[in-house]
Amino acid sequence: MTDRKTLITSPYTLGAPPSRPGETTDFGGKWKEQPEDLGRPDPAKCSAQDTVSHASGLIRVLNDKGEAKGEWDPKLKSETLIEGLEFMMRLRIFDDRMIKMQRTGKLSFYMRSFGEEAVAIAQTMALQEQDWIFPSYRQPGAQFVRGRSMVSMICHCIGNTEDNVKGRQMPVHYTWKEGRFISISSPVGTQFSQAVGVAMASAYKGDDEVCISWLGDGTSAQGDYHYALNFASTFKPPVILNVVNNQWAISTHRNLATGGRTFAERGLAYDIPSFRVDGNDFLALYSVTKWARDRAGAGLGPTHIEVYTYRAGPHSSSDDPSVYRPADEFASWPGGDPIERLKDHLINKGDWDDKKNAALEKKIDAEVMTAYKEACKFGDLASGPYPPASTIFTEVYETVPWHIQEQREELGK
Ligand SMILES: Cc1ncc(C[n+]2csc(CCOP(=O)(O)OP(=O)(O)O)c2C)c(N)n1
Numbered sequence: 001m002t003d004r005k006t007l008i009t010s011p012y013t014l015g016a017p018p019s020r021p022g023e024t025t026d027f028g029g030k031w032k033e034q035p036e037d038l039g040r041p042d043p044a045k046c047s048a049q050d051t052v053s054h055a056s057g058l059i060r061v062l063n064d065k066g067e068a069k070g071e072w073d074p075k076l077k078s079e080t081l082i083e084g085l086e087f088m089m090r091l092r093i094f095d096d097r098m099i100k101m102q103r104t105g106k107l108s109f110y111m112r113s114f115g116e117e118a119v120a121i122a123q124t125m126a127l128q129e130q131d132w133i134f135p136s137y138r139q140p141g142a143q144f145v146r147g148r149s150m151v152s153m154i155c156h157c158i159g160n161t162e163d164n165v166k167g168r169q170m171p172v173h174y175t176w177k178e179g180r181f182i183s184i185s186s187p188v189g190t191q192f193s194q195a196v197g198v199a200m201a202s203a204y205k206g207d208d209e210v211c212i213s214w215l216g217d218g219t220s221a222q223g224d225y226h227y228a229l230n231f232a233s234t235f236k237p238p239v240i241l242n243v244v245n246n247q248w249a250i251s252t253h254r255n256l257a258t259g260g261r262t263f264a265e266r267g268l269a270y271d272i273p274s275f276r277v278d279g280n281d282f283l284a285l286y287s288v289t290k291w292a293r294d295r296a297g298a299g300l301g302p303t304h305i306e307v308y309t310y311r312a313g314p315h316s317s318s319d320d321p322s323v324y325r326p327a328d329e330f331a332s333w334p335g336g337d338p339i340e341r342l343k344d345h346l347i348n349k350g351d352w353d354d355k356k357n358a359a360l361e362k363k364i365d366a367e368v369m370t371a372y373k374e375a376c377k378f379g380d381l382a383s384g385p386y387p388p389a390s391t392i393f394t395e396v397y398e399t400v401p402w403h404i405q406e407q408r409e410e411l412g413k
């Protein structure tokens, strides 16, 4: 029998990461799960009970040879796959440029999607354009799929005069109304219940609009996650709820956010079909999300997905992972690199080659540089210009509350 004091302190032992700096992480080699292991249930008839093995296993489409196999193969055309590859490459190159800007004082802060590029991109590509996106800071890639210009994204990150939210948000906390991309919130997890609420409203109005949201492994330990699942379970709205298990919540290992079962299995207790999917496998992610979209669009309710991946970079530009995890963990992640995997698959099919890949990389690099220079014409962090201080007081409240009005008068703006 464990004494009470040990019980209280034991989460720190139970939640310990597999290894620390200077050690080598053994993820157990290649995935044991193969694409043929888990069937694709009929979305029109599937119950939560039918997904028990999907919630504890791992859905994959791409095998270790880069071939697409099994019932979950979405059989996408090569043009669509190349488009997905281009979006992911653009996101990675864009992120690298933004980090350079941050390091040279042109941005105050940045967060990359490094290693997780497939998540927002494959999943958004599986949606319809009228669907609503409730992202965390790790899904800016959805905006590329929806067609937001890089200039507009960079202006937001700088907080210059062309920032569409006029410097009111932290960098990377994008808002983009035209793309139905809901404002990213700094307090983590709020987006989950908002997505469920909007999905309930869509169902009530009879609109064919599905909501999708993502939160991290660490964030799933918050009440917001459970509030959202409870309402999704009760009202069965058209919503896709993803837990992106990227192994880390800043310096806290994902082991501290679970009681030992997978994140996906938690959805079963809420009677929601739940899947665990290889988050570095573009095809598997696309396919599971399309399944959930079809089901939600047919009025059959929510789907819960654990996206199993690895945060390859630091949490943010303010983080130094070398103090809490081995430096080379990403290199031994069995899921590999999502961009390399899709590229290898396309080469395997005979629809792509290294030369085309290098040319595309060069093209995107030039586009990002041009966008960066264009955005800086509207001001950079080091030298401005910035939006005027008066914008602190506008476009938030329809009727300005008396205390805000008082502050404005005090500032003389
Ligand atoms: C309510 C709240 N608590 C704490 C924080 C500080 N914080 C920001 S991100 C983060 C870690 C989140 O990790 P995870 O949910 O796994 O997402 P990831 O960064 O891995 O994508 C924390 C603790 C916050 N922003 N909001």
Ligand SMILES: [Mg+2]
Pocket (backbone or CB within 6 Å): 216, 217, 218, 244, 245, 246, 247, 248, 249, 250, 311
């Ligand atoms: Mg995480």
